[in-house]
Amino acid sequence: MHLSKRILVTGGAGFLGSHLCARLLKEGHDVICVDNFFTGTKNNVISLLNNPHFEVMRHDVTFPLYVEVDEIYNLACPASPIHYQHDPVQTAKTSVHGAINMLGLAKRLKAKIFQASTSEVYGDPQIHPQTESYWGHVNPIGFRSCYDEGKRCAETLFFDYRRQHKLRIKVARIFNTYGPNMHPNDGRVVSNFIVQALRNEPITLYGDGSQSRSFCYVDDLIDVFVRLMDTADDFTGPVNMGNPNEFTIKELAEKVIDLTGSRSKLINKPLPKDDPSKRKPDITLAKEKLGWEPKIELEEGLKNTIAYFETLMKESKK
Ligand code: NAD
Ligand code: UDP
Numbered sequence: 001m002h003l004s005k006r007i008l009v010t011g012g013a014g015f016l017g018s019h020l021c022a023r024l025l026k027e028g029h030d031v032i033c034v035d036n037f038f039t040g041t042k043n044n045v046i047s048l049l050n051n052p053h054f055e056v057m058r059h060d061v062t063f064p065l066y067v068e069v070d071e072i073y074n075l076a077c078p079a080s081p082i083h084y085q086h087d088p089v090q091t092a093k094t095s096v097h098g099a100i101n102m103l104g105l106a107k108r109l110k111a112k113i114f115q116a117s118t119s120e121v122y123g124d125p126q127i128h129p130q131t132e133s134y135w136g137h138v139n140p141i142g143f144r145s146c147y148d149e150g151k152r153c154a155e156t157l158f159f160d161y162r163r164q165h166k167l168r169i170k171v172a173r174i175f176n177t178y179g180p181n182m183h184p185n186d187g188r189v190v191s192n193f194i195v196q197a198l199r200n201e202p203i204t205l206y207g208d209g210s211q212s213r214s215f216c217y218v219d220d221l222i223d224v225f226v227r228l229m230d231t232a233d234d235f236t237g238p239v240n241m242g243n244p245n246e247f248t249i250k251e252l253a254e255k256v257i258d259l260t261g262s263r264s265k266l267i268n269k270p271l272p273k274d275d276p277s278k279r280k281p282d283i284t285l286a287k288e289k290l291g292w293e294p295k296i297e298l299e300e301g302l303k304n305t306i307a308y309f310e311t312l313m314k315e316s317k318k
């Protein structure tokens with residue numbers, strides 16, 4: 001029998017959170033979306049609002065939260081470098097105080113709790129591809145540290161709450177993911193390039209574009225979130241989640257121009273400090289433990305994402 005659960009999604013109005021809320025509602029659960037709307041928007045969840053099993057709460061996770069749920073997905077945190085570096089102290093607070101509050105909530109409720117961690121815990125990696133056993137190469141005092149070290153500390157807290165208080169935890173290390181519901185001004189590479197291409201504006205390559213990333217389409221990622229949450233209590237992760245197909249940023253730009261038929265030209269901008277030169281997940285663990293691997297290739301995922309931004313831009317002109 002399929003049991004309906006009460007599920008809290010923090011950061012539920014963001015890019016990933018909004019897809020997760022939709023998926024959980026579709027499975028028949030009651031969903032509480034908590035968000036302070038820093039980078040997320042009401043538009044991302046507007047289509048869910050008429051569902052009586054869905055509830056939105058404006059709340060900042062750096063403050064305590066008292067609700068009654070069975071499971072918690074902790075996604076609250078700006079994910080784009082320009083946004084998380086805008087107010088770095090708040091970013092670190094969101095990761096660390098946010099984790100403490102959500103872990104305290106999980107402890108009181110004996111609820112299962114999922115942490116949206118990141119490939120950034122590996123920093124500018126010196127092994128390639130990255131496996132979960134790699135401890136990373138992270139600058140503790142740079143511009144990205146508020147996010148990287150915040151997320152690393154959150155992982156520490158999750159494992160200490162498990163050891164000390166026997167919490168049921170699930171830690172996901174998410175690699176670059178893209179798709180509909182990314183904000184047009186999000187600042188991450190896929191949304192930037194698509195929006196620039198659709199406007200026939202120059203495509204901004206930071207550095208020479210030879211740095212690489214591996215891009216996962218959002219539907220594949222949400223599928224593995226739910227699989228991880230449903231594993232037996234002795235499986236905690238951390239587990240890498242992403243698409244191992246690696247592309248240079250220049251290749252991505254060329255693909256976006258090709259798929260949009262844009263007249264945009266590539267221009268070079270300075271490479272941000274501490275920008276990792278390469279990134280690619282080793283997903284052996286996810287394959288073995290979760291029976292998962294991504295199905296949607298870059299071209300198909302980009303087409304869906306381009307269609308989303310085309311509609312969004314048409315609507316904003318109305
Ligand atoms: P996003 O910026 O679209 O969503 C984050 C959401 O959290 C937003 O709705 C924002 O308003 C909310 N938020 C931020 N601070 C908050 C606070 N203090 N209290 C309550 N809500 C707050 O980003 P996303 O891509 O959806 O990322 C979601 C999570 O996944 C983040 O934790 C991020 O670190 C992680 N992640 C994402 C990726 C990716 O490629 N998308 C990769 C690695 C990790
Ligand atoms: N907390 C919360 N909701 C709850 C229970 C706890 O937000 O339902 C917060 C509370 O602010 C607390 C934090 O989680 O400070 C950590 O809780 P824990 O029980 O681990 O520690 P303590 O209460 O002793 O500080």
Ligand code: UDP
Nearest residue numbers: 081187188189190192204205206211249275
């Ligand atoms: N990038 C770029 N142009 C842009 C935005 C990003 O060349 O307009 C590059 C960025 O320098 C990085 C890669 O694309 O090397 C991925 O950046 P993003 O901010 O999406 O995520 P990151 O993986 O760096 O957190």
